[in-house]
Amino acid sequence: MTDRPTPASQTLSRGIRILEILADARAPLTIDEIGRRLEVHRSVAYRLLRTLEDHGLVERDAAGLVELGPRMAALAAGVAHDLQAEALPELTSVANELGMTCFLVVADHDECVTLSSVEPRHAVNAVAQRPGTRHPVTRGAPGKAILSLLPERAWPADVASSLRTEVTDAASRGFATSHDEVIPTLRSVAVPVQVRGRGPAAIAVVFVASAHDDAAIAARLTRSADAIRDALGG
Secondary structure, eight states: OOOOOOOOOOOHHHHHHHHHHHHHHHEEEEEEEEHHHHHHHHHHHHOOOOOOOOHHSSSEETOOEEEEHHHHHHHHHHTTTTHHHHHHHHHHHHHHHHEEEEEEEETTTTTTEEEEEEEEOOOSSSSOOTTOOOOETHHHHHHHHTTSSSSSGGGGOOOHHHHHHHHHHHHHEEEEEEESSSSTTEEEEEEOOOOOTTTOOOEEESSSSSSOHHHHHHHHHHHHHHHHHTTTTT
């Protein structure tokens, strides 16, 4: 994977970064919080947000808190549409069968980004995994699963030897695991999804605890990954 190039448009880059900040947030943010995370003055953040709001990409509630707007869902649905369409019934099946949130992840430079997610139908305290959520590809089970599909020369620079070993093990057994790496207390199991003509992807579950062991969870995910790949001719 390569480093992000210097943006040709700082304004556009900042607007996109706001969307990433909101996608990563677990709750709506104030304009001041967005400005701090973006490292710009509040007035700059406000002007950027007004433009994004005009396009329906963000929205503010009565208290002035900002979150992603409904237009983002429409845009996200168009990304890798066939992959998401084939994955959705599999994600739903896994979520309801295992009682865990199941999600589809793709690589974006040196990060993983969640394309779609399904929470189990009858779970009381399901873990939320919002589409658009991203984290470094070097952290978490989905990232390790994606790295297991890539040659080392395409990995981010300065990968720790411990992670190198984990990715090697994941490639050997066909699944990756993580605990307390992306979100405190949460566990994850992920399997890679390799579809011909597409970049690396993974399907994963996230949970606090489960009666299923990691290998059994991975076996269920692998069946779904195979079904997605076969449906896309991969």
